[in-house]
Amino acid sequence: MEKTYFIETYGCQMNVADSELVAGLLQREGYRETKDIARAAAIFVNTCAIREHAEDKVHSRLGEFNRIKKRRPEVIIGVLGCMAQNLKDVLLENKPYVDIILGPDSYRQLPQILHRKTENKTHIVDTKLSRFEVYDDLFPSRREGINAWVSIMRGCDKFCTFCIVPFTRGRERSRSISSITTEVEQAVEDGFVEVTLLGQNVNSYHHEGKEFHDLLEEVAQIPGLRRIRFTSPHPQDVNRTLLETMAGHRNICNSIHFPLQAGSNKILKRMNRTYTREHFVALTDMIRELIPDVGISTDIIVGFPGESEADFQETLDVMNHVQFDSAFTFKYSPRPWTKAAQYSDQVPEEIKQERLERLINLQKKHTLSRNRRLIGKVEWVLVEKESKKSSRQWAGRTDSNKWVIFDKGSAKIKDLVPVRITAAHGVTLQGQQLKMEEAA
Ligand code: SAH
Ligand code: SF4
Ligand code: F3S
Secondary structure, three states, rough: OOEEEEEOOOHHHHHHHHHHHHHOOOOOOOOOEEEHHHHOOEEEEOOOOOOOOOHHHHHHHHHHHHHHHHHOOOEEEEEEHHHHHHHHHHHHHHOOOOEEOOOOOHHHHHHHHHHHHHHHHEEEEOOOOOOOOOOOOOOOOOOOEEEEEEEEEEEEOOOOOOHHHHHOOOOEEEEOHHHHHHHHHHHHHOOOOOEEEEEHHHHOOOEEEEEEHHHHHOOOOOOOOOOEEEEEOOHHHHHHHHHHHHHHHOEEEOOOEEEEEOOOOHHHHHOOOOOOOOHHHHHHHHHHHHHHOOOEEEEEEEEOOOOOOOHHHHHHHHHHOEEEEEEEEOOOOOOOOOOOHHHOOOOOOOHHHHHHHHHHHHHHHHHHHHHHOOOEEEEEEEEEOOOOOOEEEEEEEOOOOOEEEOOOOOOOOEEEEEHHHHHHEEOEEEEEEOOHHOOO
């Protein structure tokens, strides 16, 4: 049978980057990617465990893989990533069609496991977490494109009481600056014009005395790199030096993901977020002061155990003060092993739902008003793809991470062009491309 693989990815960008790493390993073994799951010799699903809903999606996909396995018993089915780690026993008992289960620190073993697997039929499981694995020397196989994901640190030691990540991904560890810059240089040589530096706590990066802002300085010097983004920073490790580094380099985007989670000090403390509402607000004020026209996005959880209406109101108050440009909003979902799952004062589902809707409505207003401020202004937009609505228009992002739709004209994909913003509808902007000399 021809050596082909199919890989499907759930969860955050770290998982996207890990799937590219796995693709690189498989290709070195002579495997070729196929988009046709019905023909693949090996099927992988890279999983996420962050909320129950994420796990449900993977379970339903595994049901589909089971049907494929019944028709083609020789196909190899592999579960990778964050669920592999926490569900290995359940998977082994209930899903005998799964051949391989590998946690996020075990991908190096994949080639050897595939060899063994073709010879015998036993299940192979490795979900041990490592204190050292950063896949320093392995180059990911990236699809051609605009943005290259580059993972710079792995794991998390913060132990927010709602979060499963410290259990699925293990302890925090960082790559060397030189291995990161080599990878970024390679990506630029391969035609990428933007990189996004990735880590569960990207700004907790430290390696041999170097901090995250030192890394940013070095990456910003790489010739040909138009844009640098990073995600996800933890507010605890955002400081003036980092913000000044961002402000001091044109190719470091003026956009920051700044996860609030909750606006009440009582809830923040119970979440073990290590900052107060006052500190968070002071930091956002400093971000807006030091980085002109910055775009700030956030993550917010509603219905954390013990959240009263008054606590929730405090979240809305912080939102009203900060006016986030966008927000990812979630209903609290209890996760195995986490402290908060054991709290007795869980919030009923209807209340979570009702708070979520109020929060989304408020955010919509803020997004619209932040976007409307740009009408009439000129933004530099990186042309990324064709608009979904019209083949005559491009879609690209501003530095501050907002999507803009505009007529194609003479611009090409990967061009960085000046666009005058003409309208704002919901999350997207409309614009008109200017000539370079008009932008000055
Ligand atoms: N390391 C990142 C978060 C990664 S998880 C950070 O600290 O910002 C992405 C988001 O999922 C979190 O910011 C949080 O808002 C949400 N999340 C995590 N665990 C959750 C849970 N148990 N229920 C609901 N949302 C959760
Ligand atoms: Fe989870 Fe908190 Fe770590 Fe983010 S910082 S990954 S929310 S434990
Ligand atoms: Fe999900 Fe794991 Fe990322 S739990 S959000 S894929 S780190």
